[in-house]
Amino acid sequence: SHSLRYYETAVSAPGSGIPEYSSVGYVDDQEITNYNSVSRREQPRAEWMKKVEPEYWERNTQRSKGSEAAFRHNVRILMERFNHTGGFHSIQLMEGCELDDDGSIRGYEQYRYDGGEFMALDTQTWTYTATMSQALITTQRWNSPELREGERSRNYLENECIDWLKKHVENGREVLERRVQPKVKVSGQHKDGTLMLHCQVYGFHPRRVDVKWMKNGVDDVPTYETTHVLPNPDGTYQIRVSADVMPGEDDSYSCYVDHSSLGAPLNIVWGELYPYWLDDRRLWNMS
Secondary structure, eight states: OEEEEEEEEEESSOBTTBOSEEEEEEETTEEEEEEETTTOSOEEOSGGGGGSOHHHHHHHHHHHHHHHHHHHHHHHHHHHHTTOOSSOOEEEEEEEEEEOTTSOEEEEEEEEETTEEEEEEETTTTEEEESSGGGHHHHHHHTSTTTOHHHHHHHIIIIIHHHHHHHHHHHHHHHHTOOBOOEEEEEEEEETTEEEEEEEEEEEBSSOOEEEEEETTBSOOOOSEEOOOEEOTTSOEEEEEEEEEOOOTTOOEEEEEEOTTSSSOEEEEEBTTBOEEEETTEEEEOO
């Protein structure tokens, strides 16, 4: 599956490197476009985006300038609704579409104020739902028979967004669909009668991965800590999953890793004397 997403953000007090307005586009997890109130130009962020026609950049520059004006206005409106007379406040829109391998599509449009959910588009009814009382005046107006903003968004998400997603995927297929297998390091630390297990998974692409600890082959180990999936400088990703356990004499613990680059999921067994590394599908005993 592939996705095309846009994040638009406006702030009341720009500074410290934060522009008053910005719009960033992503295909999957790769940034493809960027516009902000400083540059005031839609610019490519992926090499393969330079394949699109020159008119694309001028057209989207004008569109982003219009959004910039609207978002600047919206920040002031929401500050009034929340009785905020000053300080740092923000409004953010995330909208986009997804295309699965079987041809099914999904769309989404969500608004946040100061990081909290403000309102969202219900893609079953194609109407807007308020998650803060201050959003009700907007949802009622947007859902009115006169405006029907949800239907306009539906047309964009199901048609224009999907069409552009297909074009972008075709242009960037070599990068977007590359598969890099994960490397896995398993380690453990004894402390105060418990065992802290760590599973470091790194160097994989694409971003989506499933990592968890198993006890005696069963998925019943509560996760103590999971880092976010973080990017590496080479475009791959990494994640660490930890679990705090009290092992019995016959207990066996393993790190389960499932990723699209693998023919089958991995189960890397931890042993006190045998930290294992998986590299290029081969299991090396480093003791």
